[in-house]
Structure formats: structure tokens, C-alpha cells
Amino acid sequence: MTNSIDELEKDATAIFLIGTNTTENHPIIGYKIRKNVRENGAKLIVADPRRIELAEIADVYMQFRPGTDVALLNGMMNVIINEGLLDQKFITERTEAFEDMKQIVEKYTPEVVAAITGVPAADIRKAARIYAEAEAGSICYAMGLTQHHTGTDNVKSVCNLAMLTGHLGRPGTGVNPLRGQNNVQGACDMGALPVSYPAYQAVSADANREKFEKAWGVKLSPHNGLTLTAAINKAYQGELKALYVLGENPMISDPDQHHVEEALDNLEFLIVQDIFLSETAQKADLILPGVSWAEKDGTFSNTERRVQRVRQAIIPPANSRQDWQILMDLTNRLGYSMDYGSPQDIFEEIRTVAPSYAGISYARIERTGLHWPCPNEEHPGTPILHIGKFSRGQGLFHPVEFKEPFELPDEEYPLILSTGRSLFHYHTGTMTRRTQALDAHQPTNEVQVNHHTAAALGIQDGEMVRLSTRRGSIELKAKLTDILNEKVVFTFFHFSEAAANILTHAEVLDPVAGIPEYKVCAARLEKIV
Amino acid sequence: MTEYQVIIDGCKNLKGGIIEAFHALQDKYNYIPAEALREAARQFGVSEAEAYGVATFYSYLAVEKRGRYVIRMCESAPCHVAGADELLKEIETALGIKTGETTADGKFTLELAQCVGQCQATPVITINSQPYFNVTKEKLKEILADCK
Amino acid sequence: MANEKRVLLEYADQIDPRKAEDYIKVGGYKGLEKARSMNRRDLIEEVKKSGLRGRGGAGFNAGMKWSFVPQYADTKYVVCNFDEGEPGTYKDRIICEKNAQALLEGMAICATAIDSKQGYIYCRGEYPFMVKLLNDAVQSAKASGALGDFDIEIRMGAGAYVCGEETALIESIEGHRGEPRFKPPFPGVSGLWSQPTVVNNVETFACLPYILTNGADWFAGIGAASYPGTKVITLTGDIENPTYFEVPTDYLLRDVIYKLGGGIKDGKKFKAVQVGGTSGAFIPEQNLDTPIDFDSMAAIGASLGSGAVLVLDESRDIVDVVTRISKFFEHESCGKCNPCREGTWRCREIMERINAGKACPEDIEKLTVLSRVMKNAALCGLGQAAPIPIDSTLKYFKQEYSCKLITL
């Protein structure tokens, strides 16, 4: 997030949610947004194929066709430009390439966009006006925006919209991705990415490599590595031989489960470090038992870039071992020497190589976490990015054309399937499916389907149905609803016994981020006879 | 629109007028049907829990089905000294039900009321809000007989 | 009726309360006209000078109440409390039935003083026919042009005595549970929908046209100096003439009972009188020679309140009546604050125990301490006043309690 969570409750006067079911997937943030709307009268715009909870209190709700995000955003920008609602001063002083974007956006009139997205032109206008005219407009998005083969385009469009209206660098504004997992921000910050060292220092830049070679006392590879999805493909093709999976479950979380399974089977050696015998661990040649979050010390960085402490509450079971110790022990055996006495020792090293973390110490975050960038011990942290200027200098508009999703419905697979999360479960369910209360409350998967669609198929609420795509089928309960339109169905990906990712495709990924298109694939729903 | 939606719609322009909507519903059904309560909550932008809290707060509003004739016996002090207790027993006997109950044929519901502001002619009962004055055992028979 | 002084009810049954033109024929809407010709400060001063005090529980100076309304607020409301729920009270109904236009004019005068465009009349749910009458009256007044741009909407209560408390009443108009708010802020500063709001009852508003028409001095000269004007009272219980009267406020309670009321029914002897409705104190024979005005009544530990007068003859069982009253408060407690919610419940239990002859002397002590705490600590007037009937009867009719106790 460019801005902090609290601003969504206190400072934002208009909030635009696109592709985030905030009250379910980031409940506390959702609650804060709702409070701001109810108590302070903040305006709310919701764009989502599902009429989510927050849509009920929105000033405008846009139920757009999955995968048409760019068109919708271009349409809003078209209105803003044509009605003169743009922030000319901001554009002039802080951005470049505005004209390029303007030219592209020109043809995306609300009427044209209405035809693509299914959102009435009047709503697009209204949404554009509310956001543009707000004193402090904030955009929040999550995987609903990014999990498309045009994910990067979608994010760029959101940035264009924010720059166009100058809603950046002030309290209550910003472009705010809501990150789905507890430490996804931290994993990125720490360089668990194929293209960058800690703190987003590109591996391809010689200076960075030299810096890390010096810091770590070893020669480093100058080539960008493989993304997760690319690695799976390489394994599938037999080019990747060994894989080390640390606390992840690609069997359930990655697209096209059969493809993943074959890829893993193809490996010469698979190491899984986890606390449970996950579906992926079952495929492993070697399993290393790590410890749960209640059993370890360290830090997490949340979605607003706040670095916070994790504290060990209990002694881990039997013969498990601290994850950092496993990694250190193995690294030493690989011939590279590591010698840390505690997570804090590691953090001290992180500070020396990651400039944005340099000012953060365990002592400073003993009580209240700090937002990076925090370059030195005196620095108070940075809740709001891009005040006064962008990190790259001028903000660059990236004009984006709308592209259709990869797989569109046809006669054989007439519905659009989107996947996502439930409030009561988390990711691949390794933890929440083993939490008695959560699993008791929601023990099975469901496919959410519009009443009319269900009626046409002769499907009753709660009935078992078969949901299929070109990759495969799963059987699960039908949940009749009116939050989806008649052409879209939705299911959760937490349930291995009815795994959504048997259905999703891995054929076309976002070319930049390598993100799969979980939010759109063509599907068919059938009554089981 | 269903019948109750039309009724609620008629009150929609009254700011905060959910109680007015409840009255209008009761005029029609003698109580507030569950679906109507939910609809009223939606129309007036309050939670269903709150709407239910409101409906159950006021003794004139009912969320459970009642008879076509809701008889209320005033039991406040002026009626009390005018013999309300005895009259109540008479009514119970005449209807064959206890206070708070509805006759098996769904015709009468008997409730207690606090002062209905007609204390010039105690004891007072009301039937569907219509007051009856100086009610005696003899009068009661006529009054009940008039309820068709 | 001899000895009455009719101001509000002067033309009772001679004019149609629905019709503004009837009212205008007998001098109606002159007061409003005058009010509109004055500047606001002078108007409020005039009302202050008349000495008009609220015809409800608190007896607060009406002009003073209006003067608290901040001028800067954009929206202000005039709210009429027509929720007279005190058992034995129906005087506001009578005023409306006989002279509804005076109420509307009074509200409009208040609106002029505080610069309000919207009024509400909160009519108790027991009076659906009054809602119809008032709607007709408003329509007629609007049609006649008398109200100008001041609008009045009628809202109906739904059977909650506590809504006679002004903030509970406001909550109810807003569509909420009728639970009183804590004060401050007072409605004059933050009332209906958090806007400055003046709440007065029917009788208070209905006095205003006459004050403006005849002048503050005229009004101040009627009845008791500290609580001038007239009061509509309603007689119930063991009385020969159970009806209503309008009397000057210096009228003696004894005269209310024996002159207007025609004395005790069936030639029996007097035992006690409860003034001001069910939350009022019971007054014994020795205090009957007290004028009914607010301060004189307060001096004997009673209150004029709503002006209800419940007379009990010698044959009445005071403990039984108070037990009944305690059940009323248990039923009408809103349940928001602890002392009232739990206190009214336990008061009723103990009273029933006493009344049934199953109580011991400690129960009287329990009632005493409970009464004191409710009076001291309850959130609103309901909880604070609920123990008064018990307190006052324990004071003057202790013997009646004692003879029902089990003594060892």
C-alpha cells in the first residue's frame, strides 16, 4: 500500500474498491472502511463481479464482467478527462506521458465501456466523478484485480487513475493493494523474488550484484530467476530438477492441479519444509518439520509496509526445528557458512543490506511496528509514500489497451468461473481446515450460482453439482445467491477434496508478473444425475 | 411489489419512519409479519436486528400473529380502582383464554394495556384501538357480540 | 363550571378544532401574527416574561428553554410532546379535541422564535383518532396560510410511557427504541437528528397564542406568581365528577376535590389523593389546603406534573394501589439503565410480597434503600420518579404497610 490502513478509516473521503472483497478477505480493513462510510459519510465505489457486502453501502456498485478491468478503468478516466475533473497541476508537476494515455483512453467512452463491461454508462460516470472530485480518494484492490493474464495492465490502469486525479502522496489517498497473506509483503521485501535482492534491488543491475557479492562474500548469478509458475512449467518440461518448498502448497494453490502434480512428479528431488503433511508434502522426497508462527520469533511486514514483531509463545513439538535453523544448517552443509544466534541476528544483517529497513530494529518495534522505508534510527517510518515526488522521479503514465480474458465462455462451457477466498478459511486450508471451529463452521466447498442460472439447470440450493472446465471437474455443493449475475459462478480454493485449481488454467500467465488468471475461466455447471 | 412492500413504500418518505411503517403493517395484519419487518429494515436503512429491537420495544407492536380483534384491558391505577381486575377475569372467562393468548378461532387476542387516556369513564378496554367506556359485565357481552 | 378559569378551553365545543377558520373567527392566529412582527430576541423575552413554565414534569421556563437554542444551526425542530402517558391523564387530548389550532399556533410561535421550519407532534399510540384530527387540523391551518412555511408532521407512538421523556420521544421519532439519552447535550443544543430541538407538551404550546395575544403581563397575572396561567386537570378515582377542568394555578387542591370534583363518591371519606399521575406522590388529608402550582406542590413533596388527580376514598387499600403502580413502572421501564431496569422489577416483587401478606419488616428497608438509589442514580425521570408513590405512602400511610407484614 502506498498509504496506511488507518487512513481508510479516518482520512479517505472516497474509497474505490476494485477486485477486493474486503470484509471477507481483509476483515479489519473492511470494518474500517465501513465505519468511515457509515460514520463520516465517506463515499464508496465498489467494482466487483460479485455484489459483495460492502456493495450494500456503496454509493455506486459496478457489477462488471470478470476480466474487463482495464476497460472499466479507462472508461472512468475518459469521463474524468472529458469532464475536466483531472488534477492538471499534479499531472504537470509530477507525471510524464499524459498525452499518450489520453490518446488511448479517448475511445473508451462510457457507452463503449458499458458494452464491454456490462456496467451502465451512468454508473461509470458517477463513479468517476465521485473518485475524481473527492478531497482524498483511495483505491484499494486485491487479487480480484491482479489474478488475470492482464494483471499488470490492470494495476497500471489503477495507477493511471490515481495519477490522473492526483490522489497520491496525501493522507487518505493512494494505490493500495491489500495483500492476501500475513507476510507476502515481507517475503517480497526480503527478496524472495526471482528478480530482486532484498529491498527490491534488481539482480540484473551490476551495482546491486556487486553490493551483495561484497556483503555475502560470494559470486552471484546475474540472471533473473524463475517465477513460481515458470518453475512449475520448467519442472513439467524436465528442465528443473530440484525444488525446495518452504511452507507453501502449490498442489492446491497453483493453477491446473494436474499440471502441477505432473511437474512435481517429474522432479528428481523435492524438499518440503512445513508443519503439516500438505498435499505438496505428500509428493516430497524429504520433509523437514518446521514450526508454527506461535513457536517462533521474528518479524512480519503487513500490507501497509509496517514491520511488526512475531513472538514465540510456546516450545515447538518434539523433533521439529526452527525454520531459520533448518535453513542455516542446510546452507552450512552446502558449503556456505552462516552463523546466526537468533532471528534478531538475521534482522540485524537485513538492516545492513536493505536500505528501507535500515532504521528498524527489534528495540524500536518492541511496542509499535514501523512503516518502511525507514532509512535510519531517527526516522519515524513512512506511512505515506510518494509525498512530493515518486521514487522514480516523475510518475509515468502507462497507456493500456483492453484485452479480453484468455478463456471466454462458449457453448460447451457457457459460464465464467472465478475463484477466491472465504472468510472462514485461509489459502490452501492447511491451517484452517485443521482448526476445529473454522472447519466445523464451513466444512465443505461450494459453488455460488445465481438463482436463475440454477433454476434453468434444475439445481436446488445445497444440492451436489458438478463444476467442470477444460482441465477437469469437481463435485461440490451449490449455493444459490443473487450476488452474482447469471453468467458468473464462484468457488473457493481452500478445499483439497474439491479443489478449485483442478479447474483453473495455467496456459497464459501475466507476461510481467507471471500471475495466473484465476478470476476467469470458462466453466460448465451440471446437476449430478 | 407484494402487499407489505406497498405498505412500507407508503411510509418511505417519512424520515426515520419505521415505526409509522410498523403501524401501517399492523393496521393491515394486526401484527408485523417477519418478512415485512425485514423489508422495513432494508427500506429504512437499519439492521434487521435493530428493526426487531424497535418492534419489540413498543407494547403496541407485535411480531407474532394475533387475532383479528385485539382486546386490551387497561390496568392502570384509575381503571384498577374502578374494577379492572374483575373485568379482566370476566373477559378471560368470556373468551376462554388467558391474558396474552389468542382464541383458537384466531378471532380474539387479549392483552393488557397501560392507561389509554380515557380515564373519565373507567374501566376502559380497547378493541383494535377503539376505546369502550365504563365497561361492565353486561356491556362486555354486547361489545364482544358486535365483533363479527 | 363555577370557579374554573377557561383560557385554552374557552371555546370548547363551540368551534371545530379541525378548522382553522373556526379558530380564526374567535381570535386565533393573532398571537402568531404578533410573534412574526417581533424580532426573535424580543419574542423569547416576551415568553420569558410571561413566566410560562412547562406543563409537564420539570416545570422549566419555556422562554428560557428556547433561548438555549443556538442561532447558528441551519436546521432546528419544534417538537410537541403529545405522549401523555401518565395514568389518569388526558388533558392534552382534551386540549386537542377542543382547541387543536391553538397547539399548532403555539408551535408556530415557537418556530418563529427559534427559526425552525419543521415541527413534529408525537402523539401517543393510544390516540389514533387524534392523529386523524391533528392531520386535518394541520391541513386546514396550512390551507388557510396561517402557518406560512412552517410544516408540522404527526408521528404516532406505539405504547411506551417512557417516550414522554423528551429524549426518548426524540429517539422514537427517529425510528429507534424509545430509550432516553443522557443529558447534556440537551435537546435545545442537540436533539432530533442531532439538531437543536425544542420539546414542549401540548398544553405548554397551547398557552402561547394567548400570551402573545393578550400580553405577557396578562398571563403572568393569572394564578400563582411562580407558575402563572391556568392548568387543565383531570379527575379520576373515587370522585363524584370524574371529568376535566381548567383552573388558575393558585387553585387549592381541596377545592379541586370538593368544589369541582363534587367530593368523594358515594359520600365516603377521603383517604388520599395522587396528583400528577402515577409517578406522583400520594397526599394525605393534612396537605389538601395546598395550591396546585408547581412550587407549592413541590413544597409538600408532591408534583403537579400532568395535572391528573386520582382520589382514593377511605375504603381503598393503599398498598394494593401502590402495588399496581409498581407493576406499571416495571412494565414501562425501558431497560436501559441498571437502577431502573432492575429496581422497578424488584420494587414490584417486594410490593407484591407485602400486598400478599408475605413480607417482613426488612422488605420495607429494602424498598427504602432501593427508592433512594433509583432516585439518585437512574438515568432519566422515569426511574427517578418510579419510587415516589412508594416513598410517599411509606411516609404517610406506613400503618397500611405495617399491618400487612409478617412480624415475628
Added chain:
Amino acid sequence: MLNLTINGQAIQVPRGTMLLDACQMAGADVPTFCYDPQLHLAGSCRMCVVEVQGRHNLQASCVTPCVDNMVVDTESPATVEARKIILELLLARHNINCHVCEKTGECKLQDYCYRYGVDDSRFAGEKGHFTSEDPNPFIERDYDKCIMCTRCVRACDEITGAQAISVKDRGHHAKISTVFDGKLADSTCVFCGQCIMVCPVGALSSKVSMNKGRAYQCEKVLTTCTYCGTGCTLELNVKDNQVVGVSSNRDPVYSPVNQGALCVKGRFGWDFIHSEDRLTTPLIKENGQFRAASWEEALDLAASKLKSIKTEYGPDSIALFSSARVTNEENYLAQKMMRAAIGTNNVDHCARL
């Protein structure tokens, strides 16, 4: 600034200060039930009443604005009497089974009865019988212990915004309820447990923690939630090396993101820690079957396999999926291992999934 005298002590407070805060500033511990600094004021429990010179009644200090020259006694005889009677009244309706109550030790009703020496109620009589069986797996509702402070209603509305509960009926029949007094699961409840967080007595408690340990028996370890990216602060309650519950730290200094508020997963989703499915020893697969191994053996195997694959196919034939669920420190080591020890940038994690 306003000048007040509280329990004989002179104190200055800014205009707009509420009397309860002023009392606290003056070191007076004024008891409260319904007051909650995060919620709108109710002023309804009347426990915080104090005696203010010149005022007719006792004043509920939480809703009484300070006025210049106020003279206040927070423990005057009338005040203490009122509090004792309120406690007695609440006890009279309370299901007093403290010996098995989850909240024993952190119950305000207990604490204040102890403080004011209220051991029994003179007003014992009829009791309500509100207990509603609510079959949800998270929240235990025992309204026979409810004191009607309505903090749960306000928290549900103001913090979570679910508006699942309200007060139904009135007087002593009044009860916290969902629409039609139904089950939580049939309401808009999202089982965040904010109601448990604010409940000062045993009316609301966690079913998941039931009988596992009382507050005073538990060590509370401040940490950050393991679920979504919001980064909520929570306290793990630990007894005998077992996590037995999660509580809120509502101080914004310690809980800057959520101020104690949690969602259903954060508050109730911790018992996987003690799942029987936990892996407790390294496992090596042989002939399609896992067998237990020592750490030495496991790590040696890992090292030798990785080394030989690196030698044979080059470093880029090896990849690591790090994790968005492990700590920064662990992520740092993981990528450092791959880059420095293996020599590849094939490091990623499930940020995109």
C-alpha cells in the same frame, strides 16, 4: 483549562474533558460497566456515578462534562450505596456459577463485588431464563450472566459493522438478541468475537477456549496474526506450553493496526497449532513410503542431493518457493541460501496466488 477538586485533590483539565477521565487523572478508580473508550457512550450502567457538590442527583461521570469549579467525591456514602445496590441488583438476576465460569478472574462484576464487599443480594427473587442454545462453534452466549451494558451491541455495530445484534423487548425482559432472537449463524454475525472482547462479564465467551484455562492462569504473548496481510496484533494465551486462546490488546500503541479488533480466523483459528497432524520429525521417502529420520540424516541428504544436482545440471536447475507465511528473517535466509549457496535466482513465493 477547568479547575476541579476531586476527592479533595485540585486538578486542571482541558475544556471538553469528561468527568470520568478527570477522575482517572486524579487517580480515582471509578468503576464502569458500560463505558468503553472505543465505543459511543451509553451512560447506562450507572456504576460510574459520583457525587458532585450542588447537583441534585448522582452524576454518571462517563457522560458528565467537566465544569469549572466542580467539587467531586467519587466514593461518597451515597455513591458507594448506589454502586452496592446496583451490584446487588445485578447479582439478583445473575447466574452465579463463578466456579465454572470462563471469565472468573477477569470479570468486572466479580471485581466490583469484591471491592465493595457485596457478597449476596438482598433482592434475590425471580430470575430471567434467557440461556439460548446457540450451536455456532465460536461464541458461547449465556444471557443469564448478561448485565445489559450493551457493549457487545455497540462493538458489533461500531467496530465490526455487522449489526447482527440489538436489544429486544424492554425493561427487565430486555435481552441482547439477533433478529427474531435467532441463532448467530442465521444473522449477519461474522463471528469476529469483538463482542467477547468487550464483554465485561461471563455472558459472552469463546467456545474454542472453554475449560482450557482462565485469564489469570495464562501468559499473554503479544504477536502478529498469521492469517491475512492486515497484520493485526493479538495475544496468544498460553498455559502449560499450550495455546489456549487469543485475546485482544486494545491499546493502539501495541495494536496500531487493529486496536484489538480481530476477525474470526484471528480470534478462533489457532488450534491447528496443536493439531495431531503436526509433523514432528524429518521424513525421508523410500519406495514411496515416508520413514522417520534424524535431522543429521535429513539435512545431509538434502545437501548431497542439491549439490549433486547442481553439479550435474547447474544451479538454475534448482528452485526454491519461499513463503508468504514465514518471517522476514526466514525469507531472507531462504533467498540467501539459494543465491549465495546454490548460485541461482530461482527464488519466488506465492505472492501471486
